[in-house]
Amino acid sequence: MEVSSTFHDPLSGVVVVLLADFLRQHQGWGWLRLVAGASPYKEVPGLTMAKVMGSGHGGGFSLRPSATHQGLICTFTHLDLALQFLDSPAVEAYRSRARECWIGIMSVQSARGHWDKQAWQATSPVALGAGMGDEAARKTPFAVLTRASIVPSKAMAFWRYAPATQADLSKAPGCLLAMGLGEAPLVRQCTFSLWQDTSAMLQYAQQGAHQVASAAAYKHQFFSESLFVRMQVLHMAGQWLGRRYETPALRLPQALPPVLGKPALEPSNV
DSSP: OOOOOOOEEEEOSEEEEEEEEEOGGGHHHHHHHHHHTTGGGTTSTTEEEEEEEEEEGGGSSSSSEEEEEEEEEEEESSHHHHHHHHTSHHHHHHHHHEEEEEEEEEEEEEEEEOBTTEEEOOOOHHHHOTTOHHHHHSSOOEEEEEEEEEOGGGHHHHHTTHHHHHHHHHTOTTEEEEEEEEEETTTEEEEEEEESOHHHHHHHHTSHHHHHHHHHHHHHTOEEEEEEEEEEEEEEEEEETTEEEEOOOOOOSSOOOOOOSOOOOOOOOO
8 A cells, every 4th residue: 555645844944055166185075975964964053954965077967976066955944043054163164175165045035846745935034034124135146946856767868858958057148156966866856056137047947958858857757856946145155166256244133032052063074
């Protein structure tokens, strides 16, 4: 008898994305991060989800894995706790071992679908903190996160479309940054991209290789689960592919009450 899937309560809060390209001498440390997964972050205050992911060659979306590129995606209950995490030894451990590192804090504007049977909700004013309205509305790029669990028997058919969509994404006008990520080889994939404006993103999504791949995925039901999230960048810093990214520091006009919990720890070397 088939057991019905149990869906979890929707996830809400703010999102932290960290992209790293490790120095050659720290590739082993990066590999240990993939082995450990989310377990080293269990005691981080306010953390509700953590995904440590590898990437394709050169940080792209390909069958050939990268030995140095990696991503960390986290969600936090409140903005101030996400900012606290950015100043923690856990994040500094990535920065100090990376040739290039990009970090962003984002609020969710809209989301559809599920990740591990969990939907995402738009970020609430409570999660941002009192007085953050003006800060959140300032002119900054927006980001798109897509992820999918590919039906194993249809993985090869899906991957026939991937190289062309990646090639188009890397040269799409208005795309400031893009990286392919994966929780598991071939079948659990994720793409993070940073866009100058909505029109540029829609132009890429609704034509060319991406439009063809999307139509094929829908027609042939490539995915057992998928998620599409649009996010507003609140803060970003770092360097990627030789380009510097920086936004003014966030100001929190009204501090939230202290949150009890253990300080963020540097991941162990397992």
